[in-house]
Amino acid sequence: MRYCNFCYKPLKEVSAATGNLMEPHGPRPFHCSCRPPHTQNEKTVEDNWETYPSPEKARESGHPDPCEICFSGEWHGRTPFA
Ligand SMILES: [Zn+2]
Numbered sequence: 812m813r814y815c816n817f818c819y820k821p822l823k824e825v826s827a828a829t830g831n832l833m834e835p836h837g838p839r840p841f842h843c844s845c846r847p848p849h850t851q852n853e854k855t856v857e858d859n860w861e862t863y864p865s866p867e868k869a870r871e872s873g874h875p876d877p878c879e880i881c882f883s884g885e886w887h888g889r890t891p892f893a
């Protein structure tokens with residue numbers, strides 16, 4: 812099981828920004844649903860954020876990768892869904 816670097820909960824529920832999905836940085840990663848500080852700044856549009864019950868659901872919705880800040884280290888070069 813993976814754990815969030817911020818709330819230390821097991822990875823389960825995740826959140827991702829859905830606005831401008833493919834622009835300008837490509838598909839958005841999914842973050843922990845605790846929404847750590849790097850997911851919130853003055854440009855954050857809360858209406859564009861969606862919460863998913865699992866990483867698999869986030870992937871199905873167009874968020875293929877885990878955020879490396881929320882879920883760093885052991886995910887590099889490996890599938891997060893194994
Ligand atoms: Zn968290």
Ligand SMILES: [Zn+2]
Nearest residue numbers: 842878880881
């Ligand atoms: Zn993150």
